[in-house]
Amino acid sequence: MIEAEFLASLIAASMRAGTPLLFATLGEIIAERSGVLNLGLEGVMVSGAMTGFYVSLVTGNPWLGVLAGGIAGLLLALIHAFFTVTLKVDQAVTGLMLVLLGLGLTGFLGRDLVGQVATYIQPVNIPFLSSLPYGNAIFNHDPVVYVGILLVPLLWFLMNKTRYGMELFAVGENPEAADTMGIPVDRVRFLAVLIGGFLAGIGGAHLSLAYAKVWTDGLTAGRGWICLALVIFSGWMPQRAIFGAYLFGGLDVLSFKLQAVGLGVSYHFMRMIPYIFTILVLLFSVIREREKFGAPSALGKPYIREQKF
């Protein structure tokens, strides 16, 4: 019975811890599908986390915090979009600087938030379902968790069954072909990056307002990078992203859980595990995907119409 309870609480915690990852991964999938790599995910998430925390602290309304987190992410993504889509600057450089910018700005502006207590997002008990045996594990979460789950089929549908999805795919695969069919490549990419930033910002806000329930410098601790790996792991498909996100959410909480159980493994030692595991997962994905179509063909390449003549 103890094992079952442990497992149930682990699942519950994985979902909560995995939700920030899920949002950021879904957002990045959209951006990358359009051909824009946003390496600045870490910076975008951390901005969302701090802004969300701050707004919730000031207004006492965590939902305004979540929205503000999304907007903060969107603003950082706006920089990325402007540089990479409008100015056609190297995507890697801009993304890396976005990380520095996000971490720097939040470290600078968030200095007074450290140690404060904001209003956090509360779980909602889904009647009946949550009273099933161990139902609490799945049906007693905050609404953002459920929104994250619902986003998966929604995005799947948009990407696979609608003209928007086809156009997004085409822009990321062969922007020139899309352009010649009258699809506004830059507009699609710009929008995709903004949506990606908004979702990653919400992910960050969920991290500070529902999971960590605290603001510290560099709160995201590499989650943005893990999400970049998760995008590859998911093969750019939303339906796979949720497994990766929850898996890593589970890994995240496992170190605490094991600590609590008292396995005698050093906390610092355990902290290395998610990063090592991410590299292994990445390696696994790369080896497996090599035979198939993986990344969008135009990923990372700026599109400039006038350059050929």
Place this chain on the structure above:
Amino acid sequence: MGIELTSNLDSGNKTGNNKTESKKILKMRGITKIFPGVVANDGVDFEVNVGEIHGLLGENGAGKTTLMSILYGLYRPDRGEIIFDGEKVEFHSPGDAIRAGIGMVHQHFMLVSKMTALNNILLGYRTPKDPLMDYEWARKRIEKLSKTYGIEVDFDEQIINMSVGEQQRVEILKALFRDVKLLILDEPTSVLTPIETEKLFKALRRMSEEGLTVIFITHKLREALEVTDRITVLRRGKNVGTLITKDTNERDLARLMVGREVEMIIEKKRKESKEGEAVLRIEAVHARNDRGLPALKGINLIVKQGEILGLAGVSGNGQKELEEVIVGTRKIEKGRLIFNGEDITDYGVARRVALGISCIPEDRIETGMAPSLTVEENLILRDYVKFTKNGFMDFEVIEKHAEKLIDEFGIRTPSPKVAARTLSGGNIQRLIIARELSRNPLLLVASQPTRGLDVAGIEYVRKRLISFAEEGKAILLISEDLEEIMQLSDRIAVIYEGKIRGVFEREEADLEKIGILMSGGALEN
């Protein structure tokens, strides 16, 4: 509006094929387009009649594609106006052109290779259930179009698995699906077998009969004469004349196109003896392509001293892989390569270079050069090790070497120290030829060596190749241009789906036989 799929079918109403005084569907006036350093179009006037097949003829670089890209909304003209279907139009993007009723099949197909033919045709199109994709409705519509024009494709196949001919048909359907009134085809035959070309021409005539107007961009005189009603010739960005096809001939067109009397034919003198030492022996070579599928399936070929061996075939049948196998950048799965009696199957690129294997690669810019490096650095790209002293680069010798080659091969560059990417396509070609020939190799693999060059450039390259072979060296000439193969080669081999389907002495070779083999057919006897 556009073409009426149902009603026009049996009306039999030919709108102007042979009429000279016809309604104009398109008038372009005083079109000027300047790219940095190049005036691509210089005050071009261009008119097209409703329902005709209008040839747009000119050398590479004459400004044909630029003019049509302007019409299609890809470029904005610096000056000039466009009147399409009676209205003055200004296209800001291809979307505008498509909505107005213009379709374009680009020379490099604009298809998303990981999508199916159907999705490619529907790309950007709003079906009745928009934003959902109404596949059923689309399928019916395309099937009707297929029947009307005799253009068949497999809707559910992904582009990546299609032959170039099929891909072209998808491109044409893409345009027809949008009810275009004017269809532009940019060098559509360059990737087709003679048989496929015939089919295409048939479809074009059918379109013309249905009242659709076609602009056919080409640099091949014979094709322009064969399929068009009228021909406009561009030279150096200017319209130098519009002619009625049946009143002109190859010689006049050539003179208009090049601006001088041209001897279009440069032929290699036949090698005196048919015997000769084999420089390269390719023995039952198997190799895979980038996608891991078999691309070479047991190639056997011998390239002899003093000869040009032409390899004919439609691109994508293993030519590129063969080039890479000989250069050493692609792994040989089975089989052997013997160079001058030495088994080089397992040798790396550098070792093969040192032995005397040179190559003008098919993808000049993609594999042949390092764009951000200078001209002089690119000139030693493949033998930089020879230009070192104790591990240090010998910059003095490198510069002298560059100056010599720039002079000898007429590479036009402001200095040996500018980045190679700033050179024009023709000069990049010269740079690569200079580098590959100057090392005095025994074997040259020349892939599409004249593609994209103007007549003067083509002449130059062909002469170089011929004199190189006449020095007793061996050349494997890989080309899609059958005329080129026929003119230059001592012997001709045909490749189809990774196998050599036949080898001829030049005297025995004729276009028909080669055409059949290129399309996978078999010869009698």
Place this chain on the structure above:
Amino acid sequence: MQIRIEKRLETPKIVYIIIPVASILASLLFVGVLLLAIGVNPLEAYGVMLSRAFGTKFGFTELFVKTAPIILTGLAVSIPLRAGLWNIGAEGQLYMGAFAASFVALYFSPPVIVLPLMVLFGLLAGMAWASIPGFLKAKFDLNEIISTLLLNYVAIYWVEYLVYGPMRGKEVYNFPYSDLFNDYAILPRFFGTRFHVGVIISFLIAIAIYILITKTSYGFAVKIVGSNPKAAEFAGISRKKIIISTMLIGGAIAGFAGMMEVSGLHLRLRAAVSPGYGYTGIPVALLARGNPLFVMVAAFLFGLLYVGGSAMQTTFGIPVAIVDVFQALVVLFIIGGDFFTRYSISFGDKGEKYEGEKG
């Protein structure tokens, strides 16, 4: 009206000077606004920054002490970057170098060989750490940006684990420190300041790397791979060897930086070996466009920033994170400005202009 963007054939030389200068000024302005927002007079803050760096002997030598590791991490990023690879892992390589050198310092004898062995182990540990992403990139084409970055976390937590656990010193109370090194494991210092011999060595390494990558055939091969990997293959250069070797050289240099920091500065292993020098190496390499001579200049600028940043922190309580903001802004302004070196932009109707030129 229309906006036209065209590739430039030639870029006026002056643009290359204006852009970095203007970028630095713009970043100072922007950071100034941020400082104002938290109620600090930016002019005063910048004044403190400069007077600390140039006003005192300690500050001036400190400038070099902070510049040295940045030169090294700048090189650690630059070398792979010349081959088209992003080594975001200099920070982790630095930590592994620090760990290995500390291990030697604390547990090896006899004293004579300790310092040379610390250098050797520092280099090797940095190399080993960089070889992982290098190998994964060469063999499986695994994205090196993500792998190098993730390994930073692993290295930092590894050192943290050690100084909280097995390597924690006996006389450090509860701090995450190892014991102090013995004298023989410490780099010689000069002028009665923290200016240690490692600083000089760092500059020498930069010059050596400059020669390696601009004058030798190896450097030429690296440049070809960076310009066009397919052309490199065509030229008989093994892309895999270049990937792995540039990563190894970069890792070794970062590893040396770690050794230098523990042996020249901290004199022990501690959880915070570096305030993010490895990441600073990225803007440095970008600003220097991969040229080691310019790396020294750019590193100096960021060294100044670190000295000034800590001065601002002690005087005004401004978080050091402002240094990150400044770094990011400078690079963003420069790459944004770079657009103008590659493209010319004109407004209005080009047609009229053309006619004007003609007539």
